[in-house]
Amino acid sequence: AQSVTQLGSHVSVSEGALVLLRCNYSSSVPPYLFWYVQYPNQGLQLLLKYTTGATLVKGINGFEAEFKKSETSFHLTKPSAHMSDAAEYFCAVNSNTGNQFYFGTGTSLTVIP
């Protein structure tokens, strides 16, 4: 079975500060991991994904994530938070039986001016 756990349902950072959103996965096979962002009353937008290859993945809007097999983690970071980063962030793992995603419970990011 595959699953992801997001630590911290709410994270607040000051504008310009480091953003760190945590995600740990559980998978019996090599995982395919994703981070999505959701703005109010919108669908999900892909930030970045890890499938194979380089473990440091760069995404849109200055976000990046590092796949660490030894820690079963895929934490999302951004060096400097911007007001427009305020949103809900979801970590997800893709199943090996089709196009089915298992999502974490989400982390709501607040950026304080």
Next chain:
Amino acid sequence: KAGVTQTPRYLIKTRGQQVTLSCSPISGHRSVSWYQQTPGQGLQFLFEYFSETQRNKGNFPGRFSGRQFSNSRSEMNVSTLELGDSALYLCASSRTGVVVQTEAFFGQGTRLTVV
């Protein structure tokens, strides 16, 4: 390139009624998945269709059903609506053919309110 289109965006239904939601995937995408999003349960997978066949199904009662047409457009139907069916229903499309591990592109969702 047009994105995933879901219609309608908002819907209000009465308990006991049925509802049909529509999803038009990105051109060329053959896989369509449906998710239910609620504050309490988060994002939960409903089902996936690929080339008009249901490929995966989540743990939802039989009141939830779907189908996919030859042009890859998909519909989901919920019969005998319950108050707990109030949610944001998201549709996602992917190219997926032989390689299944790829990202999904989501629509803006249909907000269903059951009263």
